[in-house]
Amino acid sequence: MKIAALAGGVGGAKLAQGLAKVLGSDELSIIVNTGDDFEHLGLYISPDIDTVCYTLADKANVSLGWGLKDETYKALEKIGQLNGPTWFKIGDSDLATHLMRTQKMKSGETLTHVTRDFCELWGIKNRVLPMSDDPVRTFVDTKEKGLLPFQEYFVKHQFELCIRGFYFKGIDSASPTKEVIDAIKTSDAVIICPSNPFVSIDPILSLRGIKDILKGKNVIAVSPLIGGKAIKGPLAKMFREMNIEPSVRAITDHYGEILDCLFFDQIDQVDMALEEHSCIILRATNILLPDIESRIRLAAEIVEFLKATNKD
Numbered sequence: 001m002k003i004a005a006l007a008g009g010v011g012g013a014k015l016a017q018g019l020a021k022v023l024g025s026d027e028l029s030i031i032v033n034t035g036d037d038f039e040h041l042g043l044y045i046s047p048d049i050d051t052v053c054y055t056l057a058d059k060a061n062v063s064l065g066w067g068l069k070d071e072t073y074k075a076l077e078k079i080g081q082l083n084g085p086t087w088f089k090i091g092d093s094d095l096a097t098h099l100m101r102t103q104k105m106k107s108g109e110t111l112t113h114v115t116r117d118f119c120e121l122w123g124i125k126n127r128v129l130p131m132s133d134d135p136v137r138t139f140v141d142t143k144e145k146g147l148l149p150f151q152e153y154f155v156k157h158q159f160e161l162c163i164r165g166f167y168f169k170g171i172d173s174a175s176p177t178k179e180v181i182d183a184i185k186t187s188d189a190v191i192i193c194p195s196n197p198f199v200s201i202d203p204i205l206s207l208r209g210i211k212d213i214l215k216g217k218n219v220i221a222v223s224p225l226i227g228g229k230a231i232k233g234p235l236a237k238m239f240r241e242m243n244i245e246p247s248v249r250a251i252t253d254h255y256g257e258i259l260d261c262l263f264f265d266q267i268d269q270v271d272m273a274l275e276e277h278s279c280i281i282l283r284a285t286n287i288l289l290p291d292i293e294s295r296i297r298l299a300a301e302i303v304e305f306l307k308a309t310n311k312d
């Protein structure tokens with residue numbers, strides 16, 4: 001059963017970890033958002049790639065969800081003493097990743113090749129694929145400060161500002177990599193992980209040709225909301241600021257016709273009329289993913305569902 005999983009940051013990485021434990025290494029490709037990437041302190045930072053890789057390699061800082069475990073911040077402390085920026089907390093071990101990625105990309109390597117090399121060195125067997133090797137940068141349009149680069153909205157301003165919309169700079173001239181197109185085309189099904197649809201999944205779906213390829217595929221999503229709330233991060237707040245009630249319906253409406261099935265949490269009271277009015281299959285289960293056991297359980301449940309229902 002070949003799966004292409006679309007993932008962003010922390011939430012997506014959790015399900016990706018479960019899928020990696022349930023599927024064979026050649027059965028799972030993880031296509032990762034690069035819209036959060038940015039240049040900081042002269043370094044190329046790719047937060048969603050690192051969150052997925054560190055989680056798959058069991059090196060992630062579990063409580064933060066991003067960065068490395070057992071991290072120290074001595075370099076950051078000294079940067080602060082030199083009046084440098086300390087709002088984006090880069091740890092000493094994490095710094096090695098950014099330094100080496102920046103050096104390799106400056107010497108002409110693509111993000112896809114750098115990621116493949118790092119995965120090999122980190123013992124990750126699955127294919128972790130940046131969505132594109134072309135620059136795509138997510139900006140958030142805020143009421144208070146206008147267009148802000150994503151990390152400034154998310155980290156510097158702790159997603160406190162009010163959003164009006166999103167803009168993916170470079171999306172019109174960017175292409176999905178051939179590895180991404182191949183992973184989706186040769187997959188038996190596509191899983192949209194429980195990441196933020198606006199800023200983690202939409203950049204991938206907005207890439208030229210991706211939605212067309214998905215049309216012929218069995219596409220399953222896992223809701224990033226439970227009881228109308230995000231597990232962590234600004235999703236519920238974003239929906240409200242866009243005048244949309246955060247709910248299961250908001251997720252199915254957002255993904256629209258590319259979606260065949262949505263796994264949502266059993267605590268959600270779903271207007272089952274949704275099922276009659278839309279061709280989307282709704283599956284109620286426990287989608288909270290606090291530990292590896294829950295991630296494996298949900299991953300196995302989705303794979304079993306796919307095996308039972310796969311479009312021929």
Ligand code: FO1
Pocket residue numbers: 008009010036046047048050051066067087088089090094151154155
């Ligand atoms: N998120 C924060 O909320 N605060 C940070 O200081 C921070 C630092 C950081 C460093 C490296 C990295 O790979 C991720 C980091 N993140 C931090 C998370 C990151 O901003 C988000 O995970 C994604 O961009 C959104 O999914």
